[in-house]
Structure formats: structure tokens, C-alpha cells
Amino acid sequence: MKSKLSRNLYAIPYALWILIFVVAPIVLVLYYSFFDIEGNLSLTNYINFFTPVYLKMTLSSFWYAFLITAFTLLISYPTAFLLTKTKNKQLWLLLIIVPSWINLLLKAYAFLGIFGTYGTANSLLEVLGIGSKQILFTDFSFIFVSVYIFIPFMILPIFNALDEMSPTLLDAANDLGASAWTTFRRVIFPLTLDGVRSGCQVVFIPALSLFMLTRLISGNRVITLGTAIEQQFLVTQDWGMGSTIAVFLIIIMFVFVALTGSRKRGM
Amino acid sequence: MSDQVIIRFEGVTKQYDQDIPVLNDVSFEIERGKFYTLLGPSGCGKTTILRLIAGFTEATQGEIYFNGNVINNVPANKRQVNTVFQDYALFPHLNVFENVAFGLRIKKTKKEEVAKKVHEALAFVNLEGYENREIREMSGGQRQRVAIARAIINEPEVILLDEPLSALDLKLRTEMQYELRELQQRLGITFIFVTHDQEEALAMSDEIFVINRGKIQQSGTPTDIYDEPINRFVADFIGESNIVKGKMLADHLVEFVGKQFDCVDQGLNPDEPVEVVIRPEDLEITTRERGKLQVRVDSQLFRGVHYEISSYDKDGNEWLVHSTKKATVGDEIGLYFDSEAIHVMRFGETEEEFDKRLEAYGDGVGNEE
Ligand SMILES: Nc1ncnc2c1ncn2[C@@H]1O[C@H](COP(=O)(O)OP(=O)(O)OP(=O)(O)O)[C@@H](O)[C@H]1O
Ligand SMILES: [Mg+2]
Numbered sequence: 001m002k003s004k005l006s007r008n009l010y011a012i013p014y015a016l017w018i019l020i021f022v023v024a025p026i027v028l029v030l031y032y033s034f035f036d037i038e039g040n041l042s043l044t045n046y047i048n049f050f051t052p053v054y055l056k057m058t059l060s061s062f063w064y065a066f067l068i069t070a071f072t073l074l075i076s077y078p079t080a081f082l083l084t085k086t087k088n089k090q091l092w093l094l095l096i097i098v099p100s101w102i103n104l105l106l107k108a109y110a111f112l113g114i115f116g117t118y119g120t121a122n123s124l125l126e127v128l129g130i131g132s133k134q135i136l137f138t139d140f141s142f143i144f145v146s147v148y149i150f151i152p153f154m155i156l157p158i159f160n161a162l163d164e165m166s167p168t169l170l171d172a173a174n175d176l177g178a179s180a181w182t183t184f185r186r187v188i189f190p191l192t193l194d195g196v197r198s199g200c201q202v203v204f205i206p207a208l209s210l211f212m213l214t215r216l217i218s219g220n221r222v223i224t225l226g227t228a229i230e231q232q233f234l235v236t237q238d239w240g241m242g243s244t245i246a247v248f249l250i251i252i253m254f255v256f257v258a259l260t261g262s263r264k265r266g267m
Numbered sequence: 268m269s270d271q272v273i274i275r276f277e278g279v280t281k282q283y284d285q286d287i288p289v290l291n292d293v294s295f296e297i298e299r300g301k302f303y304t305l306l307g308p309s310g311c312g313k314t315t316i317l318r319l320i321a322g323f324t325e326a327t328q329g330e331i332y333f334n335g336n337v338i339n340n341v342p343a344n345k346r347q348v349n350t351v352f353q354d355y356a357l358f359p360h361l362n363v364f365e366n367v368a369f370g371l372r373i374k375k376t377k378k379e380e381v382a383k384k385v386h387e388a389l390a391f392v393n394l395e396g397y398e399n400r401e402i403r404e405m406s407g408g409q410r411q412r413v414a415i416a417r418a419i420i421n422e423p424e425v426i427l428l429d430e431p432l433s434a435l436d437l438k439l440r441t442e443m444q445y446e447l448r449e450l451q452q453r454l455g456i457t458f459i460f461v462t463h464d465q466e467e468a469l470a471m472s473d474e475i476f477v478i479n480r481g482k483i484q485q486s487g488t489p490t491d492i493y494d495e496p497i498n499r500f501v502a503d504f505i506g507e508s509n510i511v512k513g514k515m516l517a518d519h520l521v522e523f524v525g526k527q528f529d530c531v532d533q534g535l536n537p538d539e540p541v542e543v544v545i546r547p548e549d550l551e552i553t554t555r556e557r558g559k560l561q562v563r564v565d566s567q568l569f570r571g572v573h574y575e576i577s578s579y580d581k582d583g584n585e586w587l588v589h590s591t592k593k594a595t596v597g598d599e600i601g602l603y604f605d606s607e608a609i610h611v612m613r614f615g616e617t618e619e620e621f622d623k624r625l626e627a628y629g630d631g632v633g634n635e636e
Binding site for chain 2: 166168169171172173174175176177178179182186187190191
């Protein structure tokens with residue numbers, strides 16, 4: 001009896017934390033979403049969300065998040081695979097993880113310098129005889145920088161999945177007649193699918209609501225749901241509409257997690 | 268080389284980065300349809316031999332033949348052998364059916380045939396009805412049988428088994444020993460089985476290779492190896508034995524613990540120093556007067572079917588006796604044994620020299636009266 005009581009006592013800080021920092025904000029967001037800009041209780045925000053402006057914005061958010069996730073995966077999987085084959089794999093992994101500890105804003109400013117009209121990238125293009133180009137404020141630079149920032153978050157779960165895999169499974173596949181490619185398709189990839197899933201989650205969801213990069217790197221050419229929320233709260237001061245977009249963002253996130261949720265399997 | 272030979276190692280050396288090779292100039296032949304066991308202590312190179320046969324690793328030197336062709340450069344997925352791994356290496360994302368079907372799927376076998384063959388293979392290992400189970404839902408013994416089914420479905424000429432029973436409890440292990448042996452005889456294909464359990468090796472094999480430090484110490488049938496161990500390592504590793512230093516006075520006459528005994532060994536140099544082996548079950552307890560050796564009982568353990576009695580002679584040599592009769596600790600007793608019970612080992616004699624000596628002297632040691 002006593003242990004049950006004390007266990008409940010220990011759970012209190014945790015429960016409080018969840019209540020104050022997770023449940024309360026969501027409830028508040030939900031609450032504000034039902035007030036229009038004049039402060040009247042109404043559903044206008046929800047009706048507004050289903051107008052072409054916001055729907056297009058949602059679609060483009062999805063599209064960019066999808067592109068970012070896809071490119072990040074394309075680069076991260078082979079990298080994680082090569083990492084597991086190196087001798088000091090933990091060291092290499094650390095080297096790849098370290099940049100993610102640096103503040104996002106700093107990295108964004110660094111890219112401003114690199115991609116700027118007189119930046120390193122353009123000097124290189126000059127030297128190669130291609131001539132300088134407008135790199136900053138393009139879709140390319142936005143996706144490039146986003147992918148760069150998300151790579152460590154994708155590599156980590158995939159690396160762990162690959163690293164956990166018993167090497168005798170590969171011998172076994174080989175033994176049963178599988179070529180290297182077949183082994184990858186039928187054994188390695190299915191066994192790392194959970195890692196790929198969680199990697200995609202940690203990239204796709206934040207990518208949906210990126211807003212700092214959209215302004216700094218793409219010069220607000222790309223408008224995501226994140227940018228819209230920021231604008232509504234800070235510029236238009238329409239807290240109701242901002243909250244409504246946030247509500248949809250939260251719903252989308254839950255749907256995405258549910259869809260990519262890992263099936264239970266393995267030993 | 269006869270048609271019966273399916274695998275042949277010729278002077279195979281395997282060396283990793285270290286100075287000492289893991290396998291050192293190993294040569295042997297494996298015949299079709301027999302049950303072979305590679306027996307040796309941990310780290311002696313057993314798994315390395317299997318990996319060389321399966322093609323997971325390459326020989327540093329020497330040739331590996333399969334059906335008369337050198338296969339050193341044939342990749343693993345093109346070899347006619349299948350392996351049952353020590354940890355089974357079943358694919359955790361596939362169910363029992365798909366695990367067993369793996370090899371056939373790669374060969375793009377037709378659907379109906381896959382179903383039929385998987386069913387047959389599972390029936391073979393007594394796992395009918397388990398097709399849709401996940402691997403994590405199977406017990407250790409069942410997993411092992413899935414691994415065997417997965418290996419036999421490809422109808423390989425040779426199956427390699429790397430300590431497949433070591434993870435099982437004693438009872439299940441004994442059961443699986445019978446099952447494996449029976450399975451091999453039903454299938455009629457060659458099994459190469461790795462173990463470091465000598466009882467398992469003696470119980471299951473047609474032929475045993477005793478390996479130590481990357482060298483095959485002795486090969487032969489279980490009785491050959493048990494009755495005529497070639498050196499101290501083999502005698503010690505296979506079964507329990509009493510080993511004492513002695514001197515070969517002449518053919519059929521050996522001296523140890525200061526006495527002379529008749530024996531059946533011959534073909535050694537006069538006065539050659541030797542080691543003498545007597546198995547504990549060949550020693551019989553009797554009175555001091557009737558015994559060939561006089562010893563004092565030091566301790567006694569009941570082992571179920573027999574007593575294991577440890578005793579010492581006056582020179583301090585330990586004599587282990589397996590007897591169905593009980594002794595009394597502290598008693599002076601006599602030990603009696605036949606002249607056939609004495610087995611003489613020369614120092615540093617290789618298997619070849621040993622076989623040659625036996626051939627040169629007729630029927631061999633054991634059969635002489
Ligand atoms: N990949 C490797 N790199 C370096 N050394 C290795 C490698 N694989 C095996 N060895 C060494 O080779 C020796 C023999 O290994 P092997 O696995 O063949 O032993 P084993 O007889 O199967 O032992 P066990 O009964 O413990 O499984 C060991 O000393 C081991 O350390
Ligand atoms: Mg081994």
C-alpha cells in the first residue's frame with residue numbers, strides 16, 4: 001500500500017509538468033481558435049482556413065516538408081550505412097551529430113554568408129567559369145539548408161537500427177543465395193524500417209512548421225504553416241486565426257505520427 | 268581421391284592480423300552422406316573452418332575443393348552449402364513460413380511449389396502448423412528447427428551446423444541430438460557439425476575431427492578416437508583419462524609407476540619415453556593383493572550410473588576410477604586392468620605416423636590378444 005502511495009507521490013511532478021507545459025497550451029490554443037479578431041466567439045477562423053489561401057499554404061507546406069524529408073533520407077541512409085562499416089563508427093557519428101548542437105540561427109546566418117551574392121558559393125561558381133547566380137532566396141537554398149540542418153536527426157535513428165542488426169543475418173541471407181542487393185532489399189531495409197520511420201517523423205513534423213529559415217534563406221518566398229502562425233500572432237495580431245492554424249498543424253502531426261507509427265515486430 | 272569425397276581442404280591456412288594463424292596448414296577430406304563433427308576448445312578455429320566452407324571468409328593460403336573443383340573464389344551465395352548458425356540468425360521481420368521460404372523466393376520458385384516445399388520442410392522438422400507464427404513466438408528448440416528447415420529446403424549437398432545445440436537445456440539438447448542424427452540419416456546429406464561438447468560428438472558422429480590451436484589433432488570414428496587417442500590433448504579432451512609418464516621397454520612391454528606391464532602396443536623404439544593412458548572405466552576395484560596397482564581412496568562422488576573415485580598411489584599420481592561398486596574413503600585398495608586397457612602414446616607423433624605404425628604392425632592395437 002505504502003509503495004503505491006509513494007509511487008503516486010513521485011508521479012506528481014511529472015503529471016504537473018505534462019499539465020502545465022503540454023495539456024494547458026493545447027487547450028489554450030484550442031480556446032483562442034474560437035474567437036475572431038474582434039474577440040467574438042465564432043467559427044469564422046475555421047471557415048477561413050478552408051479558403052484557397054490557407055489550403056494552398058497547407059499544401060505547399062506539405063510539399064516542402066516532403067521534399068526536405070525525402071532528400072534528407074536519400075542522403076542519410078547511405079551515410080548511416082557507411083558509418084556502420086567504418087572502424088571508429090562512434091567517433092564519426094559524433095562528428096556528424098556535433099553541428100546539430102549549434103544554434104539554428106547561427107547556422108542560418110552562416111549560410112547567408114556562403115550563399116550571398118559575394119559569398120563563397122558564388123566565388124566558386126566564378127572560378128569554375130559558370131558565373132555568379134542568385135542562390136539565396138530560392139527554393140534550392142531553402143531545401144538545401146533545411147536538409148543540412150535535419151541530416152543528423154535522420155542519421156541517428158537509422159544508424160542505431162543498422163548497428164543493432166546482427167551481422168550473422170547478412171551471412172544467413174548470403175548463405176541462402178541472396179546477392180548484396182537482394183540482401184539489402186529483403187533483410188537490411190525491412191529491419192531498419194523503424195529507424196527510417198522515426199527519422200522521417202523527426203524531420204517531417206518540424207519541417208512543416210519551419211519559419212525562421214523561410215524568412216532568412218528563402219526571403220519569405222516559401223510560406224509554410226509555421227510562417228503563417230508567426231505572422232498571425234506577431235504581425236496581424238490575429239491570435240484566433242493563428243491558433244486555428246496551430247490546431248490544424250497539431251492534428252496533422254498526430255495523423256502523421258499515427259500513419260508512420262511503428263508496427264511492433266522483431267524479437 | 269574417390270567420388271565419395273565432397274569437400275577437401277588442402278594446406279589451408281587462415282590468418283587474421285595477428286602473427287599466429289587461426290588455422291595452420293589444415294588438410295582433410297569430407298565424404299558424402301556422413302555426419303562429421305568438428306570438436307575442440309573455444310577459439311581453436313572450428314567456426315573459421317565452417318566460414319571457409321560456406322564462403323563467408325577467404326583462405327590466406329591453400330585450396331578448398333568442392334566436388335573436385337577449387338571454390339576459393341566462389342561467393343557464398345553461389346555455393347551448394349547451407350548453414351545453421353549458432354544464434355540461428357532467423358529473420359525477425361519474417362514469420363516461420365517466410366523464413367523457411369527465403370531461399371526459394373530468391374530462386375524465384377513458383378508460389379505453389381514454395382508452399383508445398385515449405386510445408387514438407389516444416390513437416391520434416393516436426394513443425395507443421397507453425398507457418399504463421401512470428402519468430403519471437405517460438406521456443407529455442409523450435410527456432411533451431413526452423414533454422415534447420417530453412418537450410419534443408421534448398422536441398423544443399425552439405426549442411427554446416429555451428430554449435431546449434433549449445434543454447435538449449437540439457438534435456439532438450441539430448442532430444443535434439445537424436446533428432447539431428449536421425450534427420451541426417453533420413454536426408455542422406457553431409458552434415459558438418461561443430462561442438463565443444465565431447466559427449467555430443469561421441470554420440471552423434473560418423474567421424475570426429477579433434478582440433479586444437481588451428482590444427483587437426485586427430486580424426487576418426489568416435490571409438491577410434493576414444494580408444495586410441497594420439498596424444499595427451501586428445502586423451503584429455505575426449506572423456507576422462509589417467510595419464511602417467513612411462514617407458515617402452517620392448518614391444519608389448521611398458522614400464523610406469525616403477526612397474527612393468529604387458530601391453531599390446533608395438534613398433535616403438537626400445538626404452539622410448541612415452542605417456543600411458545588408462546580410462547577410468549577400465550580400472551576395476553579389487554583387494555590390495557590382487558590389484559596391479561595399489562592406491563589409497565581420496566574421495567568419492569556419486570554420478571548417477573557410477574561412482575567417480577579419486578585415489579592416489581604412493582608416488583602421488585592420481586588415479587580416477589569409474590565403478591559401480593562403492594569404495595570407502597581412506598581405504599587401501601588394489602586396481603586391476605587388462606593389458607588392452609593400457610594405451611601407449613608417443614611424444615609428438617602425428618596422425619600420419621600413428622596410422623602408418625598401426626598399418627605396419629598388422630591388425631592394429633585393439634584387436635590383438
Ligand atoms: N574476424 C576476425 N578477426 C580477427 N580474429 C578472428 C576473427 N574471427 C575469429 N578470429 C580469431 O580466430 C580464432 C578462432 O576463432 P573461431 O571463431 O574459429 O573459434 P571457435 O573454434 O569457433 O571457438 P568457439 O568455440 O568459441 O566458437 C580465435 O582466436 C578468434 O579470436
Ligand atoms: Mg565458434
